[in-house]
Amino acid sequence: MRVVIIGAGSVGRSIARELLTKGRSVTLVDRQVSPEKRSSVTGVQWVEGDAAELAVLSEADVAAADVVVAATGDDKVNLVASMLSKTEFLVPRTVARVSHPSNEWMFGDMWGVDVAVSTPRTMTALVEEAVSVGRTVKIFSFSGSGTDMVEITIPRRSPVVGRAVGSMRWPAACVLVGIIRDGQPLAPSPHDGLEAHDELLFLAEAGSLSSLEQLLAPPSTPEDPEELPSIRGDEKPEARAEER
Numbered sequence: 001m002r003v004v005i006i007g008a009g010s011v012g013r014s015i016a017r018e019l020l021t022k023g024r025s026v027t028l029v030d031r032q033v034s035p036e037k038r039s040s041v042t043g044v045q046w047v048e049g050d051a052a053e054l055a056v057l058s059e060a061d062v063a064a065a066d067v068v069v070a071a072t073g074d075d076k077v078n079l080v081a082s083m084l085s086k087t088e089f090l091v092p093r094t095v096a097r098v099s100h101p102s103n104e105w106m107f108g109d110m111w112g113v114d115v116a117v118s119t120p121r122t123m124t125a126l127v128e129e130a131v132s133v134g135r136t137v138k139i140f141s142f143s144g145s146g147t148d149m150v151e152i153t154i155p156r157r158s159p160v161v162g163r164a165v166g167s168m169r170w171p172a173a174c175v176l177v178g179i180i181r182d183g184q185p186l187a188p189s190p191h192d193g194l195e196a197h198d199e200l201l202f203l204a205e206a207g208s209l210s211s212l213e214q215l216l217a218p219p220s221t222p223e224d225p226e227e228l229p230s231i232r233g234d235e236k237p238e239a240r241a242e243e244r
Contacts, residue, residue: 004029004065006051006081007072011097013041015071020044029060052080054088063089070096070113075103079111086112116141136209139201149177150204150212156196157218166190171211174204 001024005012008030016026026044030037033048049056051070062068068085070078078096085091096111098104098118107116140149154160160168165188170176178201179186179194186192194200204212 001025001066002064003027003067003069004060004062004085006068006070006078007097008033008037008041008046009071009073011073012069012071013037015069016041016044027060027065029056052077052084054084057081057084057089062091065089065091067091067093067095070094072097073099075099075106079106079113083112086114136202136204136213146205147203148206150202150209152200152202152212152216154194154196154198154200154216155218158196158216159218160194160216161196163194164190165192165194168194170202171204171208171215174202174208174212177201177203 003019003024004027005016006029008016008028012028012030016028019026020041020043027047028041028044029047029049029051031048031050033046038046045060047056047060049059051057051060051072062085065085068082068091070081070085072078072081075098078098082094082096085094093114094112095115095117096107096113098107098116101118104116104118107113107118136150136152138148138150142148165176168176176188179188179192180199180201181195202212
């Protein structure tokens with residue numbers, strides 16, 4: 001697989017090193033390719049120039065790339081590079097870094113972005129995943145499809161505890177793709193039993209998330225101390241009990 005990475009800052013070079021360890025062919029494109037940058041990543045092709053220009057992308061042979069990663073710290077450059085790669089060079093897949101969350105709405109099909117990666121959003125999702133029980137946490141969005149990768153932790157008193165995966169009727173447009181139990185990933189099979197505090201990973205549409213939370217919710221009784229971390233700072237326990 002051949003990958004062209006736009007931007008040879010710390011992020012772009014880190015991605016390049018990881019891809020090299022996996023045996024990928026990598027080209028790095030940057031406005032200024034200093035000797036220090038070249039020596040920091042060996043085994044890649046280097047192209048110097050503005051990735052917002054067709055001539056530079058052509059020199060990087062973007063047309064032969066399987067994936068283009070726009071990893072600069074400038075959202076405008078990442079959008080333009082993604083658009084040109086997709087429309088002018090017909091690259092099968094583009095991945096773009098989002099530096100400013102307020103610009104995230106632009107990183108989609110209209111700008112040629114297949115996958116948008118927002119560091120602030122990813123970090124927020126990781127924090128939410130660590131403290132939320134019984135609430136869906138969006139981990140990842142598939143641009144243009146309306147589908148998210150979400151995680152939800154089964155509460156201790158959930159009615160689904162002890163049930164087999166094959167007996168569950170998940171909400172429409174909601175597919176169970178993985179289970180994390182005691183820190184270990186599991187591929188769900190119909191005979192697997194669900195356990196309290198299992199972390200369930202779903203591919204789901206946004207409209208199905210409320211139904212999923214209701215399906216896993218414990219009976220409406222006073223808050224279980226073990227599930228108090230899922231209460232947001234601006235919510236009261238009484239409000240959470242009413243939602244369940």
